[in-house]
Amino acid sequence: MRRVVCPGSFDPVTNGHLDIIGRTSRLYDEVVVAVLINIEKTGLFTVDERIDMLQAVTKEYGNVRVEKFHGLLVDFCRQHDIPAIVKGLRAVSDFDYELQMAQLNYRMSGVETLFMSTNPEYSFLSSSRLKEIARYGGDVSGLVPDLVQRLLIERLRG
């Protein structure tokens, strides 16, 4: 069983994330989407709400499992018998940090990191920018799944 993890905060999941997850699901037997529990940062959505959204929008792929974790990603990988991480790279600016993390993770655990180029259509997209646009009434259709758009508007505009 060739398994890989796609880690992130996913607050909320965007079409950029989904693009990478969907393409990865065609390369591996199982994709584990790992939602980071960050106790220092309260997000717009709770971790369980983010998991529910991810499960709903990745169901169609058939081989994506959504889990939550806190602490080191490589410990999560060891516990779940996952030998590799897939990271989406949006721009050169992502690479510096991601390369450092990949080297650290490999040194700590032997877990490999594979980089996938994001669809240029989403290379500007991050959850934080998306939330800013939605917060001030901007149109985010096409940037997130319809379900996420509805939940964003509901959460931000009450």
Ligand SMILES: Cc1cn(CCC(=O)O)c2ccccc12
């Ligand atoms: C482009 C990209 C960024 N991230 C982390 C986003 C986050 O930490 O919320 C991803 C996670 C999965 C697939 C693609 C991506």
